[in-house]
Amino acid sequence: MHKENNLSKNQQIIFDLINKSSEPLKAYTILFNVQKKGIKAPPQVYRALDKLVQTGKIHKIESKNAFVACRSSSCEISKATAFSICESCEMVDEISDAKLTKYLSSFSDKKGTKYKRFNLEFFGLCKKCK
């Protein structure tokens, strides 16, 4: 019986919470919300988050220290992430743009160096806030 790509109990609880959320969740907000399910301490949350990030189920929004579920068809297990972030309402959307992904994935700097991963964060006002 080989291992399916299944999540462990804590990983599933935390993924479900993030996946249902319409906004990025912070680690301690997550902790507070899963305490009734038996997850009581920060390391339990951070370990699950680490694993979910590694496997591309969620992403960390670095400028906010918060986490969102992956919604992209082109991020390719987190090698190529792009987000739009509203500076007014804090809403975050993952950008799925094959052309953008291709452009950045093939980018090479002035020394000709190519990179194996990127993370891009756009800031502005979302449709609702404009």
Add this chain to the structure above:
Amino acid sequence: MHKENNLSKNQQIIFDLINKSSEPLKAYTILFNVQKKGIKAPPQVYRALDKLVQTGKIHKIESKNAFVACRSSSCEISKATAFSICESCEMVDEISDAKLTKYLSSFSDKKGTKYKRFNLEFFGLCKKCK
């Protein structure tokens, strides 16, 4: 006598330190290194950092919670920042690439929304580490 775009004493001390550094500096590393100059507490460091970021003299590397001096001719007071980050030696370089800046500054998402600022971080191995 109008205000030149000069830095205050603490701002200058902290900028000099970051500017001389060949690697990103963290806030508490900075604090430790400027204590002999009379800057004794975290708020003094964070206030100077905030101001230096606002004025585009330095940038925060979000994935590392660390700060580097601006070295770009095309970041336009931090509206368009791009960095390469070595996953082995932790080296960070600001990318100055007019074409990249132009491409991303004019990017609009599927709803036609444009953004006023972006931050891009590339990850890989630097020349030395390859």
Add this chain to the structure above:
DNA sequence: TTAAAATTTGTTATAATATAACACTATGTA
């Protein structure tokens, strides 16, 4: 020049984010 306004500083305390370390349990593999 002088008084109000804005900025910067110094200081103490505390909030928010993240990891170390260790003992133990569950699951996958041979």
Add this chain to the structure above:
DNA sequence: TACATAGTGTTATATTATAACAAATTTTAA
């Protein structure tokens, strides 16, 4: 089975960042 790998629970602590308040300095403009 037995070994390895991954996940869990727990306590303590490290790291990053801000709140709040008083004082000093610099800028602006009457």
